[in-house]
Amino acid sequence: MxxxxxxxxxxxxxxxxxxxxxxSKKDIVYFQNAGEFETFVDRNSFTPKFKVDDVVSIHVSTLNEEASAPFNLYRGLRGGNTGFTPQSVDYLVDQAGEIDFPVIGKIKIVGLSPEEVRVLLRDELADYLKDPIINIRLQNFTVTILGEVNRPGTYPVNGERITILEALGLAGDLTIKGQRDNVMVIRDFDGTKVYNRIDLRSKEALNSSVYYLTQNDVVYVEPNESxxxxxxxxxxxxxxxxxxxxxxxxxxxxxxxx
Known part of the structure; x- marks a missing residue:
């Protein structure tokens, strides 16, 4: 029996x-408290800043190519029958937060935005060049997505900024087992790790300090109770x-x- x-x-x-x-549905739906046709004003004044170990491309040009040539670094690559082909050399932000710029020397750019570095270089080059055009680009912008996502990995970013939603999109979105109300973002500030959490179920996530990711951020999605x-x-x-x-x-x- x-x-x-x-x-x-x-x-x-x-x-x-x-x-x-x-x-349940309340555990997996994004932005649950957003109303229909609700208007959102982006109050997140995010500006990308350079960090230690960043690889930065800087190119200076003017109407006089000979005058601007000394301010651009190149190395020669052998290209078959064409001889040596010049290729621009990028700058590494050292542990002091500086780059070694041609002619000018050491320039501290850590903590500055690309636009701030552009203004700084224009001032430094004023005695040498007239109306220089300065293009600046971060070359090693990557974000790492781990945990309960469909395609975890490290992804390169084209452009100067990326949102956490775009980054999760690169990783194929969260799985049904991902905890959406407690997504962790690990951010590095010159060797100091800062841990932040964001609730993707709420529209307030759009105003989070980690809604816009910075270079080398790590996003970790914890498994839910299920x-x-x-x-x-x-x-x-x-x-x-x-x-x-x-x-x-x-x-x-x-x-x-x-």
Whole structure:
């Protein structure tokens, strides 16, 4: 009788476990409190800043190419029958936050935006060049997306900024098991790690200090309760199978004897 009782209750116990592991709609929908046709004003005054170990491309040009040539670094690459082909050399922001610029020397750019560096260089070049055009580009802008996303990895970024939504889009979005209300962004400030969290279920995420990512940010999506429960069930799967086999064998023996 005890065996029959357990056999009749076993499917019910399994069903309860499955229901307990299911995520509800409020756990997975983005921007739940956004109203229809609601207008959002972006108050996030994000401006990208250069950091230590950034690789920066800087090109100076004027109407007089000979005059601007000394302020651009090149190296020669052998190109078959064409001889040496010049290729521009990028600048590495050293541990002091500086780059070694031709003719001018050391310039501190850490903590400055591309526009601020452009203004700084124009002032430094005023004695040498007239109305220089200065193009500045960060060459090693990458973000890393880990955890409960469909395609975790490190992704290069084209442009000067990227939102956390765009970054998650590169990683194929969160899986159904990703915890949307507690996404972690790990940011490095010259060797100091800062941990921030963002709730993607709320429209207030758009005003978060980590809505715009910076170079080398790491985004980590934690597993939700459903994923944790599923993992626990997976670990116990062999035990359930063993118990089920024993109960089934016992039931067959009892029914045969009866």
């Amino acid at each position: 005890k065996t029959k009782f357990l056999l009749t209750r076993l499917p019910i116990l399994l069903l309860i476990s499955l229901l307990a592991s299911c995520a 994923a944790v429960t599923s993992s626990q069930l997976d670990n116990r799967a062999s035990i359930w199978v063993s118990i089920g086999s024993v109960l089934l064998t016992s039931a067959v023996i009892l029914l045969t004897r009866n």
